[in-house]
Amino acid sequence: MSSVSVKNLVKTYGDVKAVNDISFEVQKGELFGLIGPDGAGKTSVFRILTTLLLADSGTATVEGLDVVNDYREIRNIVGYMPGRFSLYQDLTVEENLRFFATVFGTAIEENYELIRDIYEQIKPFSKRRAGKLSGGMKQKLALCCALIHKPVVLFLDEPTTGVDVVSRKEFWEMLGKLKKQGITIVVSTPYMDEATLCDRIALIQNGRIMSIDTPDHIVQSFPKPLFAAKADNIYSLLQDLRSDTGVESCYPFGEYLHLTLKEDDADALSVMRIAGRNHPEGLEVKIVPPTIEDCFIQLMEKA
């Protein structure tokens, strides 16, 4: 049995189809990522699965329980960390944690093992009001509060948005440890580089899933050779390449431009020939493995 099962879910707000016929399954113990920009429909899916929002149509179950009929049971076995900080700002760190433990009929001490690694990091501030914590610490406290009743499934809605690279890395290390303890984790993120840290991902845009698979498989299914090119004047290289009829798509990617050609079996030489037309200085061309972000762009352009 899957831990989370979603079938043909639809949710509309006025004319906007926020969730447009979405289906996916998450296996027990899996770390599953919903990857997509703001407005893709991620939060609506989370709110439906955590029984906080009713879908227009379609069905969903969490641990075999129906999100409509069995909402009470679901609420007891899931942990939910919403995208917006939702703890009590004027309670201290410890009070927040105790509050959430009590609401779920347990005590901090009972499940302390589960949160130990994370909580120890914020323990020096246990008497501080939650509203006075930094972004990184708030995020750790919210995770502790979502875990304190030892949930079977953990839903994390954009836990790393607006957080710097160092804290993001630490957060994903924590998720790795929780996964080892057998907790099923469904996480969403707009950062494509975090996709590779999930077991499987769904790339989601405008309420639809464009692709769903392991990060490796998604990358392997990129349809064409992908090239990286750069020159001293990268902006004029970009304009040159975009105006060339042999180029299918070309966009900036970090220090390089990434591009594909219209012909299917192009090699670096054909790219060199096109890019070298105006003799840019410092020209460099190489073939590169696509990233999840390249795949996302390719799928968006195809749509």
Next chain:
Amino acid sequence: MNTSIENRKLSIVCKNLTKQFGDFRAVDGISFEVEEGEIFGFLGANGAGKTTAMRILCGLSYPTSGEATVAGFDVYRQQEKIKRNIGYMSQKFSLYDNLTILENIEFYGGVYGVSRPEIRSRSNELITTLGLEKEAKKLVGELPLGWKQKLAFSVAIFHRPKIVFLDEPTGGVDPVTRRQFWDMIYEASANGITVFVTTHYMDEAEYCNRISVMVDGRVEALDTPARLKQRFHTDTMDEVFYQLARGAKRQSD
């Protein structure tokens, strides 16, 4: 421009800029210069002091000590002149959702003292460039986030400021729109507008001419992305940032 420096025209100059809150030095003696038309990435971990520094440079807060000029104007004595000569946009605040696209443009143009006929001709031009002819009379709140951010940027440079400050302008935006946004930044820079930008996307740091990385209130590194990667013996900006910021002592935002 202010004075002296030959040839190079400087858009922002900071010398030992410091901002102290009680016994806490949010910004601790930072010094750097940004050239006209440069795309300058202003990076740092959460709590490093970026926002405080940016508020001073936008004329919204006084420094405790040190010197700084923005577009040639002094941050202590000429805050109002600074405000007239810069544009500002952030992920959190950009446009009024309950005004139409045209009304937003009119409003911002008016606030910055652009004349009525100018507003009319420039806004028509802008709407055509953005391909928003059909949406011009729609409320901004109805636009998808990506469109909103692109429009917000255009509005931020509508009065042709010398410098535009962008505070995480692309947060949460899809990867295609994010790149279209950077096309607009390149274009603005090619037109001589200085771009001062913060971001958490490290690939975007690479699009900047130079970047600075703030750690605990200080500028710990400042150079072109290529030279920074060389210096830290790595080929990703992620790693450069990680090496610099993991030493941070501060935790506050």
